[in-house]
Amino acid sequence: MxxxxxxxxxxxxxxxxxxxxxxxxxxxxxxxxxxxxxxxxxxxxxxxxxxxxxxxxxxxxxxxxxxxxxxxxxxxxxxxxxxxxxxxxxxxxxxxxxxxxxxxxxxxxxxxxxxxxxxxxxxxxxxxxxxxxxxxxxxxxxxxxxxxxxxxxxxxxxxxxxxxxxxxxxxxxxxxxxxxxxxxxxxxxxxxxxxxxxxxxxxxxxxxxxxxxxxxxxxxxxxxxxxxxxxxxxxxxxxxxxxxxxxxxxxxxxxxxxxxxxQRKPVNRTDCIALFRELEFTSLIRHPLFSGTSRQTFTPTFVLTDSQLSEMVELLRDTKIISISTLTSDSVPRSSKLTGIGISVNKSDSFYIPLCNENNQTFLPVQTVLDALRGIIESSEIKKIGHNLKFKYQVFKNYGIQMNGIFFDTMIAAYLIDSGKKAYELDVMASEILNIELSFRADLSGNFLSSKDTPVLTDDKTGEFAAEQVCIQFSLMEELSKKLDELNARSLFDSIEIPLIKVLADLEWEGILVDTMLLSSLSTEYGAVLKNISDEIFNLAGGPLNINSPKQVGEILFEKMMLPGSKKTKTGGYSTNVDVLEKLAPDYPIVQKILDYREVQKLLST
CATH class of the missing domain: 3.40.50.1010 (5'-nuclease)
Structure with a gap:
């Protein structure tokens, strides 16, 4: 047939x-x-x-x-x-x-x-x-x-x-x-x-x-x-x-x-993507059925020798703004090792510096590259564009380099424009804002995410991946800047959000001191308080129950004790949320005790 x-x-x-x-x-x-x-x-x-x-x-x-x-x-x-x-x-x-x-x-x-x-x-x-x-x-x-x-x-x-x-x-x-x-x-x-x-x-x-x-x-x-x-x-x-x-x-x-x-007809790609964006179905936008989005080809200049590194640095010294990305071994910056650096000077021209690692000893050593780039990265005169620059800042800090000149973070700009979104990955933003489908996917640290089509990256594909990121960041900056201006949010972005990148990065890096003895004593104290409240609830209820079970609490209050104001949830049980209980608390001591229990339980679990 x-x-x-x-x-x-x-x-x-x-x-x-x-x-x-x-x-x-x-x-x-x-x-x-x-x-x-x-x-x-x-x-x-x-x-x-x-x-x-x-x-x-x-x-x-x-x-x-x-x-x-x-x-x-x-x-x-x-x-x-x-x-x-x-x-x-x-x-x-x-x-x-x-x-x-x-x-x-x-x-x-x-x-x-x-x-x-x-x-x-x-x-x-x-x-x-x-x-x-x-x-x-x-x-x-x-x-x-x-x-x-x-x-x-x-x-x-x-x-x-x-x-x-x-x-x-x-x-x-x-x-x-x-x-x-x-x-x-x-x-x-x-x-x-x-x-x-x-x-x-x-x-x-x-x-x-x-x-x-x-x-x-x-x-x-x-x-x-x-x-x-x-x-x-x-x-x-x-x-x-x-x-x-x-x-x-x-x-x-x-x-x-x-x-x-x-007979099946071709999908209306534009309508599908618009609907998926409205519903925030980011993963569905990437489905092969909608791969008709425009793509851009980004071919980097590979920097593989000392002379190529020197030529690139000379060019960057005369540049007022660059887009930068880092490829690392881990998504935790303090434990990450640099495996590659991508840099672009506009929306189409980029460099990729693969770094010497256990799999390939022919690339330039990490320290050689960082020594050459230190002046560029630390320069306040050369503006830096990036996606999640806090991560990049901490990666360079791990090598003793202080990134200055932080100018535009595409992830933060996108969040400021729409803080209700669930996804701020670069490929999502490229699709939604630029209507461009990226060839590769990256996590928020900028590292490659494997997919069915591309399970691993070869060296040449890694260069394309890095080039794609840095060039798209330039394009995104242009569009996001317009939206910030339309929302009158540019001043907030420039004067608060961008300076906070370094502040938060340093705070995370240094961490905070925790008084473990105090926390231990508070845990013991709250545990005893919780035990006393539990005993009072059991006494008022006429027997033990699982106070952490909304189902059991609802049955005790609204079936056994016949308290008024019961409401059913979608699953058929009784609602015991705070709104319901607070209305009953003044007249029924057991309800107030349950609220007290929940408050202490929350402190103890925190």
């Missing part, structure tokens, strides 16, 4: 809910307070799917917002489902924006469930000799699996597990052709399909092995040969009949959707 004739159908709401619950314990929220976990998880699923499977034909199928024939047939259908959580509801418009930006067709029709639309599209595709892949873990859709229909089921790790006929049999105990009957017998609590009371998965499998199908059972329950089961079927014959109809997918939906219209 033609590899290009492959249709991938995404069960949209099912995948969104899975992404939402994956982040429910550690929710993602951007700097504007917008919950983003479901969007991020859903985006990762889509990008992984496209990256791994190409997806020549692709669609996201969503449920109808209006009742379907199943609701009309059985009033209790899905009646037990809770409303969509507010936290997820706020993300749905952005998820639709994401799908639109990725240029994926969305299919939703009033009165039709996503499962029925998927069944209809699967049939249309099979009629045209397509292979179909269902991106879902929904067991209802297993009835569609066959020789040319597979399921890509998301697992807990975010990967997609391929399920065919054999995997369905292994997982469910029956083949795809019996899934409808299986679900009709056991019911489905998530959809409120009743099934036959008392019939579970194992019994359902045995029934189908004996009788073959629900239709035969309904026609003649005696085929089961078990009086107890026969009685159950006869008592619930109508429920079983309804359950089968509810579990059966409709292939004959009336729709104008054509398979040709589902």
């Amino acid at each position: 033609n590899e290009n004739q492959q249709l991938y159908l995404i069960d949209g709401h099912a995948l969104v809910y899975r992404a939402y619950f994956a982040f429910s314990k550690n929710p993602l929220v951007n700097s504007k307070g917008q919950s983003t976990g479901a969007i991020f998880g859903f985006a990762n699923y889509l990008l992984r799917l496209i990256e791994n499977y190409s997806c020549p034909y692709l669609a996201v199928v969503l449920d109808s917002s209006t009742p379907t024939f199943r609701h009309q047939m059985y009033a209790e259908y899905k009646a037990n489902r809770e409303a969509m959580p507010d936290e997820l509801k706020s993300q749905m418009p952005l998820i639709l924006n994401l799908i639109e930006a990725l240029n994926i067709t969305v299919i939703r029709e009033d009165g039709l469930e996503a499962d029925d639309l998927i069944a209809m599209l699967t049939k249309k595709a099979l009629d045209r000799n397509f292979s179909v892949f269902l991106v879902t873990k929904d067991k209802d859709l297993m009835q569609l699996i066959g020789p040319n229909v597979k399921m890509l089921a998301p697992d807990g790790s975010g990967t997609l597990q391929l399920l065919g006929v054999n995997e369905v049999i292994e997982k469910m105990g029956v083949g795809p052709e019996q899934i409808v009957d299986y679900l009709a017998l056991i019911g489905d609590s998530s959809d409120n399909i009743p099934g036959v009371p008392g019939v579970g998965p194992k019994t359902a499998v045995k029934i189908l092995q004996t009788a073959g199908s629900v239709d035969l059972i309904l026609e003649n329950p005696s085929v089961l040969g078990n009086e107890k089961l026969i009685s159950k079927i006869e008592e619930n014959r109508e429920l079983l009949r309804i359950s089968k109809v509810l579990a059966t997918l409709k292939y004959d939906c009336e729709t104008q959707i054509s398979i040709d219209s589902l």
Whole structure:
């Protein structure tokens, strides 16, 4: 079968809910307070799917917002489902924006469930000799699996597990052709399909092995040969009949959707990157699917000999401003060893000085290079541009060199302009501010971060890496300076932030003296206070409890002691945050004691 004739159908709401619950314990929220976990998880699923499977034909199928024939047939259908959580509801418009930006067709029709639309599209595709892949873990859709229909089921790790006929049999105990009957017998609590009371998965499998199908059972329950089961079927014959109809997918939906219209189109790169920036999905901007960003090639002049070093220093002495980066063996400056230095005099001309190390003894010795550069680095007349210059300052300090002339730190400028961002790495800023994709990634100390494309750096690539950093720093300075001026923040940047670099670097370098004996005695004192408060709380509560457990505290206060003003959290427990407790503290001594306990506990842990 033609590899290009492959249709991938995404069960949209099912995948969104899975992404939402994956982040429910550690929710993602951007700097504007917008919950983003479901969007991020859903985006990762889509990008992984496209990256791994190409997806020549692709669609996201969503449920109808209006009742379907199943609701009309059985009033209790899905009646037990809770409303969509507010936290997820706020993300749905952005998820639709994401799908639109990725240029994926969305299919939703009033009165039709996503499962029925998927069944209809699967049939249309099979009629045209397509292979179909269902991106879902929904067991209802297993009835569609066959020789040319597979399921890509998301697992807990975010990967997609391929399920065919054999995997369905292994997982469910029956083949795809019996899934409808299986679900009709056991019911489905998530959809409120009743099934036959008392019939579970194992019994359902045995029934189908004996009788073959629900239709035969309904026609003649005696085929089961078990009086107890026969009685159950006869008592619930109508429920079983309804359950089968509810579990059966409709292939004959009336729709104008054509398979040709589902051919995957190129992503709208600009819209995707704009959305990812808004949501602060920095890692997704780097995805290969969006690698259409412009790139600049930075080729440095390698400084490998004494004469080349002298020529470079002569040029730098006549320069008023330079951009500088350091490559080191560690991200802790005091323990770092210099392995290379990058310097540029403008946005395109740069030098890279690789330094002698255990892997390559042919480069110039570190001390030779630093002796030659000392006058440049220590000069107040030559302005220095860099990214996280505090780190560079401390690296040079480790070699007895005092960096002067600190003029512009691109990381600090970016923070001053937008302190709510989560990432200030150079490649992130180049993408967001300059719309340039760097060839390499660096951490905040300026050292190389390995990636799938570039796991290690060769000597020549190290030079390109250093050149890229120093040249981009020049370009960033120009754009960030404009933004500082627009915000009237240039004076703050020049008079406070830049001078503080050296102050903070020296403070970190010198450290502070700690009175360990005093801290030890305070720990003993606070421990005793905490023990006394704990005993008082146990006495007021009528027994011991884990005071550090909000769940136990909530149950004691609002269930056992019946205190007023209880509030439930999203997980269903009682809220015991400070706002709730402070309202109760004046009237209930145990609540004040819990607040006292938390205060002392915080001091002790600090």
